[in-house]
Amino acid sequence: MNKRPCMEVLGTGRAVPEKILTNQDLEKMVDTSDEWILARTGIRQRHIAEPGVPLSFFAARAAREALADAGVAAEEIDLIILGTVTGDSKFPATACVVQDLIGASKAAAFDISAACSGFLYGLQLAESMMAIQGYRRILLIGGEILSSMVNWQDRDTCVLFGDGVGAVVLGPGQGACGILSTTIHSDGAFRDLLYSPGCGSLNPPSHENVDKMLHTIRMEGREVFRHAVTSMADALNQALDMAGVVVEDLDLLIPHQANLRIIEAVGKRFRLSPDKIYVNVDRFGNTSAASIPIALDEARKTGRIASGSLVGMVTFGAGFTWAAAVVRF
Ligand SMILES: CC(C)(COP(=O)(O)OP(=O)(O)OC[C@H]1O[C@@H](n2cnc3c(N)ncnc32)[C@H](O)[C@@H]1OP(=O)(O)O)[C@@H](O)C(=O)NCCC(=O)NCCS
Structure with missing residues (x-):
């Protein structure tokens, strides 16, 4: 018998920087071409944060959108998990910055480092913490400002990455839906x-x-x-x-x-x-x-x-x- 506790997605949100870097822009920066990038990767453009605008800025925006979508108040959030390798600084955890920015004053908050797997690692962690510790409203965020660690002279990598954040609010589920x-x-x-x-x-x-x-x-x-x-x-x-x-x-x-x-x-x-x-x-x-x-x-x-x-x-x-x-x- 499946004894999994039921946890479901209550709401979602996203935030990306306004600035767009196209393949044509990259053609002016490194020895590459729109044709090569499109054929090898399928990428036409990526969103790039202005220098110095940190992950927490976009994470807070995505989080607020997810909370509104879920109809959940920030004070109801009891746990924030942020998957990222490009937090605002080495410490404290950027999840703590987001907690403060959105006013989730009752939450425990921490970052996890699993690179591109950060969101799904966080999903499993959230499910376990809901089942064992009884958290009821979890804000799970995946976000990166990868432009802050791209070598803009390296055509092998600089064409691939972009910046952005996605967020979900998770809560106990009912019936047949859920994770x-x-x-x-x-x-x-x-x-x-x-x-x-x-x-x-x-x-x-x-x-x-x-x-x-x-x-x-x-x-x-x-x-x-x-x-x-x-x-x-x-x-x-x-x-x-x-x-x-x-x-x-x-x-x-x-x-x-x-x-x-x-x-x-x-x-x-x-x-x-x-x-x-x-x-x-x-x-x-x-x-x-x-x-x-x-x-x-x-x-x-x-x-x-x-x-x-x-x-x-x-x-x-x-x-x-x-x-x-x-x-x-
Ligand atoms: C990076 C990637 C797009 C390269 O595509 P590829 O078909 O493997 O291309 P190669 O690395 O074999 O390079 C082929 C040629 O293109 C050149 N090249 C590399 N980047 C280039 C660019 N941006 N523009 C033009 N030419 C480029 C290489 O120098 C190489 O030239 P050579 O044959 O004269 O040596 C592809 O390997 C890939 O997507 N890998 C996975 C990357 C990824 O997803 N990483 C994140 C995982 S979470």
């Missing part, structure tokens, strides 16, 4: 294929380390691509099994928006028709922990997800980390 399964995984043996080596205790900030650009993103694109497709397929299969459903039951799959070719390769493995796969990577690029909650918010508010919809979510990111979930709305 049906979550599964999370990691393998640190692959940590050097996608990482940022600088500004931590390994390579503390110094003029020399900044000159070497150690604070920016390093990536072996082809290897990441290969692992992403296999791991996402494995995780989704596992989440479907745990939920007791088959892929044909899904009304929508929301994959992490890293690259259209990765999304299509995963869809092909499951023989999913393109109209069942949510894609917005063309407009946002890879926003890491924000990509699934931004897509989820768009899908709900444009009617792609309705009451009763069965939705799969699957992701892959640095660590390596990967994760999947199945949710009935």
